[in-house]
Amino acid sequence: MISYLEGKLVKTYDDRITLLVNGIGYDILIPAYLMNEIKEDEEKGISDLKLHISYNQTERQPKPILVGFKHPFDKDFFELFISVEDIGPTAAIKALIKPVGDIARSIEEKDAKALRQLKGIGERKAEKIIATLKGKVARYALMPKIEVAAEIIEDFRKEVEDVLIRQLGHKLIEARKMIEEAMKRDPRISSSEELFEEIYRGQKK
Numbered sequence: 001m002i003s004y005l006e007g008k009l010v011k012t013y014d015d016r017i018t019l020l021v022n023g024i025g026y027d028i029l030i031p032a033y034l035m036n037e038i039k040e041d042e043e044k045g046i047s048d049l050k051l052h053i054s055y056n057q058t059e060r061q062p063k064p065i066l067v068g069f070k071h072p073f074d075k076d077f078f079e080l081f082i083s084v085e086d087i088g089p090t091a092a093i094k095a096l097i098k099p100v101g102d103i104a105r106s107i108e109e110k111d112a113k114a115l116r117q118l119k120g121i122g123e124r125k126a127e128k129i130i131a132t133l134k135g136k137v138a139r140y141a142l143m144p145k146i147e148v149a150a151e152i153i154e155d156f157r158k159e160v161e162d163v164l165i166r167q168l169g170h171k172l173i174e175a176r177k178m179i180e181e182a183m184k185r186d187p188r189i190s191s192s193e194e195l196f197e198e199i200y201r202g203q204k205k
Contacts, residue, residue: 001055002026002066009047012039015093017068019049028053028068029089031078031096032119037070054078056089065089073167074100077140084132086125094119104140107133108200138197142168156192157183160199163192178202 005028007021016029017038028051030038038049051068052075067089069075077100082092095118096103106114107130115126142164157179164175182189182198189195 002053002064003055004050004052005068006048006050009038009042009049012042017049019051019068026066028066029093030068031074031093033097033099034068034070034074054089056082061088067093073140077104077137080133080136081129084125084129086128091120095121100140101142104137107137108135108141108197110134135197136193138193138200139163141200142196142203156190156195159192160195163196164199 005019005021005026007019007026010018010020010025012035015032015035016027017035019026019028041047049068051070052072054067054069054075056065056067057063067075067078069078078092078096081087081096081103082089087095097119098117103115103118105111110130112123112126112130115121115129116123121129139160160179161172161175164170164178165172170178178199179195182195182202185202186194186198189198
């Protein structure tokens with residue numbers, strides 16, 4: 001399975017690129033919000049690309065589909081997004097016309113109207129997305145435009161602290177205060193997903 005590729009941009013299309021890696025050209029589908037960034041880089045003469053790859057192959061879709069992202073959190077969000085019923089990789093790529101953080105915020109805020117602005121997402125699909133992913137994407141709703149991979153840590157509070165500091169740019173004291181306040185508001189929190197959701201809720205007040 002392919003999970004990461006580094007190479008030279010050979011050609012861009014509407015929804016995909018050809019990336020040359022060690023003499024082999026890979027066709028990689030790219031979400032719209034990222035494609036705009038890649039095309040801007042191409043105009044500036046920047047052809048080197050490092051992509052985190054979501055590899056998708058099913059019985060219905062025997063031909064592998066490679067989807068590329070600049071950041072691992074975007075890839076993780078995409079793989080959550082396609083877990084929603086009736087949203088496969090191709091549909092998800094077309095739908096992701098906004099940055100991941102914006103879409104995650106719409107899900108956490110149960111903003112079906114905002115989700116319906118995504119390409120190919122009608123009222124029924126918007127409600128399915130919210131029903132499936134609400135409470136699972138709070139960490140992405142806190143994301144800035146640039147982030148790095150999280151380390152896997154057993155204790156969920158430590159994991160959240162690590163994400164807040166390393167990926168979201170908070171200082172240690174600030175991150176610990178956010179966690180402490182969230183735990184005070186809801187002592188029943190027992191997972192990183194629940195903690196991220198409560199922190200996000202607290203930031204909105």
